[in-house]
Amino acid sequence: MVSISTVNWLFVCGLSFCLGGIAVLSFMPLGSDCICPLKNPFANSRDGEKAALTAPTTAKRRQPHAHDAAFHKMAVLVPFRDRFEELLQFVPHLTEFLHRQGVAHHIFVLNQVDRFRFNRASLINVGFHFSSEVYDYIAMHDVDLLPRNDDLLYEYPSSLGPLHIAGPKLHPKYHYDNFVGGILLVRREHFKKMNGMSNQYWGWGLEDDEFFVRIRDAGLQVTRPQNIQTGINDTFSHIHNRHHRKRDTQKCFNQKEMTRKRDHNTGLDNVKYKILKVHELQMDGVDITVLNIQLECDINKTPWCDCSGTAAAASAVQT
Numbered sequence: 001m002v003s004i005s006t007v008n009w010l011f012v013c014g015l016s017f018c019l020g021g022i023a024v025l026s027f028m029p030l031g032s033d034c035i036c037p038l039k040n041p042f043a044n045s046r047d048g049e050k051a052a053l054t055a056p057t058t059a060k061r062r063q064p065h066a067h068d069a070a071f072h073k074m075a076v077l078v079p080f081r082d083r084f085e086e087l088l089q090f091v092p093h094l095t096e097f098l099h100r101q102g103v104a105h106h107i108f109v110l111n112q113v114d115r116f117r118f119n120r121a122s123l124i125n126v127g128f129h130f131s132s133e134v135y136d137y138i139a140m141h142d143v144d145l146l147p148r149n150d151d152l153l154y155e156y157p158s159s160l161g162p163l164h165i166a167g168p169k170l171h172p173k174y175h176y177d178n179f180v181g182g183i184l185l186v187r188r189e190h191f192k193k194m195n196g197m198s199n200q201y202w203g204w205g206l207e208d209d210e211f212f213v214r215i216r217d218a219g220l221q222v223t224r225p226q227n228i229q230t231g232i233n234d235t236f237s238h239i240h241n242r243h244h245r246k247r248d249t250q251k252c253f254n255q256k257e258m259t260r261k262r263d264h265n266t267g268l269d270n271v272k273y274k275i276l277k278v279h280e281l282q283m284d285g286v287d288i289t290v291l292n293i294q295l296e297c298d299i300n301k302t303p304w305c306d307c308s309g310t311a312a313a314a315s316a317v318q319t
Contacts (some may be wrong), residue, residue, distance in 0.1 A: 070104030072156040074185070077127035078143050079120040079250035081112045086143045086239055093146045094285045103154050106135070107288045113276060114294045115246055116305040121197035121207040125271040126293050128196060132188050139165075140184045144240035147183070149230045154185060161220030162186045170228060170235040178214070180222055181208035182236075194218045196268025202297070202305040204247040206259050213262050255304035272296035 013262035076094065080087065091107060098105050108131055109121040124140050132140070137156055145166060152170075157163040166182030168175045174182070194214040215222060228235065277292040297305035 019259060027224070037262050050300075055177050058152075062241050064313055070139060072102055072104065073135045074098075074105040074154060074156075075105045075127065075131035075184050076105055076139045076141050077124050077131070078107060078109050079112070079118075079123040079127075080109045080143060081118050083143050088283070089239055089307075090143050090146065091286050091288060094141070095286045097147055097150070098154060101154060103138075105154075106131075107286070109288060109290045111290055111292050111293060113292045116295055116297050117202040117307070118204065119199070119305070120294055121201050121211070122199045122273065122295050123293060125196040125199065125268050126273050126275070126295075127291065128188075128191055128268065129271075130275070130291060132191075136188045137189065138186050138188070142166075142182050144238060145171075145182050146237040146239060147235070148237055149228060150234050151228055152225055152235070157185050157187050157190070158223060160223055161190060161215055161218075162222055164222050164224045166236065167224040170225075170230070170232060172232050172236055172238045175232070178212045180212045184208075189251065190220060192268065194220075196271070198263035199266040199271050200263050201259055202302060203250060203307075204256070210259070210263060217262070242288065250306035250307050251304070253303045255302075263310050272298070 010079050078087075078090070087109065094107070108127050110127045112118060112123055124138075128138060139154060147165065152165050154165065155163070162180065164180050164183070165183040165185065168177060168179045171179065171182050194211075194217075197207060197214075198210050201210070212222070273296060274294045276294055277290075279290040279292070281288055281290055299305065303309075
């Protein structure tokens with residue numbers, strides 16, 4: 001497989017020939033008639049159940065990056081849409097950072113390809129469904145937040161609850177006590193106990209605050225790194241350019257009212273989605289997995305998934 005260089009937006013699959021030529025892969029789904037070795041023979045159904053597509057029923061989901069010798073294995077779940085320049089920095093940086101700590105891990109890029117507004121929490125739910133058979137803890141990781149201090153240990157969280165790497169005394173932007181965003185490590189059994197994250201948060205913000213309440217309601221508590229000698233200015237590199245990519249902070253319909261409440265109705269057990277493609281790729285020599293995810297929206301329950309009011313048309317996506 002050809003390593004990916006700093007090309008603006010193309011992935012070149014050197015080993016596969018599709019439709020009579022070399023397959024050029026972007027983060028948008030390929031046509032269903034292009035069958036490449038990168039395609040996973042299994043994909044999750046919209047309700048998170050496994051469904052065989054083209055492989056024999058005896059086959060298992062391929063996890064070529066399983067770390068057999070490691071006692072604990074971490075799935076780095078990266079919610080993603082149109083942030084390729086940041087991903088080019090994130091993948092090699094985090095990989096080298098975790099290699100210095102000897103952390104067995106694999107990066108899963110959760111690429112939202114539907115026409116709805118971005119839904120970070122639902123993408124994390126999907127990534128957990130996909131990876132939890134092999135990996136016993138997850139890192140919910142923003143693509144624009146790069147750790148700089150090697151004392152930030154991405155270790156298996158304690159039995160107390162999630163380990164918040166980007167605590168309010170360290171994060172360059174958010175400093176309130178209940179903040180659990182940026183980088184949060186969660187045990188597999190704890191994530192299941194909390195029923196994952198709410199699926200109601202379309203657009204930017206507040207899904208982490210709701211998740212903090214889930215942590216508390218599950219009888220867990222957030223732990224954070226201790227004795228870190230750096231602060232808010234030198235613990236992380238925050239590489240998001242707010243002028244180049246503005247946050248989708250729009251509130252429409254009754255979104256503001258509904259997303260200020262604890263969501264007892266949605267979560268890991270009822271996230272609606274399809275995984276259209278699974279790409280096993282290399283980026284600067286690092287193996288990563290890209291999931292092209294099509295989320296589904298119930299416009300009767302969360303009409304704010306499309307503030308234009310044309311959610312029915314938004315569900316049409318090129319596959």
